[in-house]
Amino acid sequence: MYQEIILDHYRNPQHRGLRDPFDAEVHHVNPTCGDEVTMRVKVTDGVVEDVSYESEGCSISQASASVMSDLVIGKKVDEALDLEREFLALMQSRGTAEGDEDRLEDAVAFAGVSKYPARVKCALLSWMAWKDATAKAIDAPLDLPAQEKP
């Protein structure tokens, strides 16, 4: 589970620290373990211009926020949402999928996490927060998967 890529992002998180300007800010928590993330999103002309966050939590959730923001910044919102769906599918694969490294880049390092049901929500926290903030930023409803009861 603890791939070197994950530990690298954990030690040196990218895009951390809340920045202006932003269109929407959300606060998501993982009630079972106390992980929290505050996420800001700036969308300009259908492109994810900026993602910034403050977060507290385990190495998996911290690294995931870093990898996610690295991946989606600069992408079209639609492309970023496709990546979110791919990452969600990878996390729900229970260790049976590897993920497409050409598309998910560093995020494929989380494939191993999908074998640990208790940790999947750690990896997904920042993605769900980003999706929620993006929905608010573009003022369009995006389906968030129901939080699994741990």
Next chain:
Amino acid sequence: MTLTDPRAGAATGTSGFDVERVRKDFPILSRTVHDGLPLVYLDSAATSQKPLAVLDAERAYYELHNANVHRGIHVLAEEATALYEATRDKVAAFIGATDRREVVFTKNSTEALNLVAYAMSNAETTGPEAERFRIGPGDEIVVTEMEHHSNLVPWQMLARRTGATLRWIGLTDDGRLELGNLDAVITERAKVVSMVHQSNILGTVNPVETIVARAREVGALVVLDGSQSVPHLPIDVATLGVDFLAFTGHKMCAPTGVGVLWGRHELLEVMPPFLGGGEMIEIVTMEGSTYAPPPHRFEAGTPMISQVVGLGAAVDYLTELGMPAIAAHEHAVTSYALDALATVPNLRIIGPPTSEARGGAISFVVHDETGRAIHPHDVGQILDERGIAVRVGHHCARPVCLRFGVPATTRASFHLYTTTGEVDALVEGLHGVRRFFSR
């Protein structure tokens, strides 16, 4: 490959208590995890493991005696009822209750505590006999800052239903109750004081007598959450002096699904019911019903019969070993663990640092070699890879984490079957965790 089994523990010096013999009664303790690692189970505050005697009792109940209780005149119904009611006698004796009618079976501690809280708001629409339980605007409910959510949220809900005010006793930096301003927190307006006996997150054993003395001065009811004390300490309700005691079976070697509310008979006699249904009634017409006397007034519907039978077997098992001997063993393991954990650099104990007035649930925060806190989820994951089971998170006591400024803790918790060898495995594992995250 030969591995020294970390579970083999040195005797703790408690006369007559043989932990290795006790462990043989718990089949699960000899299983392995992750392809051959011995299981080191340090999560007994979440739930205890079950001895063969309990498993056998439940199986025998279903194989030989299964029937519904308190109804039917056939052999099985009578045997099932006798087994169910025998546990009531065993539990009463176990906690020093002189009247078996004071023992009410519930689903768990949570339901037992909710029972009292709902009875209090139901008193609003009950006759004058329930006056003692009435609560409304201007009245106060007092809890402590170290409550498990099960002894906090029901009281928050009661306050919301009735307009009463919730107050709480704060905590000191070493995880004890802040008693300096007790008289200002528990005032004449207090109708009920509900507190935990032994904290599930801090391990603190609270001075019940001090709180009871103040509650008596102001005429407040006292409810004690014994979820973490009844399984580990000799309990005598007469000595404790409280009005109600809630505890759960699954933390004391019994199955899940059964708990107990003990209450003084004179109070239960006038306490309004919480759940309505079969078995809790006296006379039913289409217009209305009268209720059965306690304990049956509070046991609506078909109860958890096999679990109650299992609880009876667990009480027998613990009684035979002797709660004083169990408490002494756990105290020795706890002292050993506090000393051993002190050898881990930068480890911060959340709770009393000494074993005085403290039980075997130890919460802590681990830091890497640069001084950065390692999140408990990561600690728990690395320990699990070594076969060590601990609990991580806020332990259903989030206000305690807020009080101590940590998002979560790692908790190791012990029981009658815990060995010092397992504590050694934990400490070695924690050194490993630090090395891993300091790379």
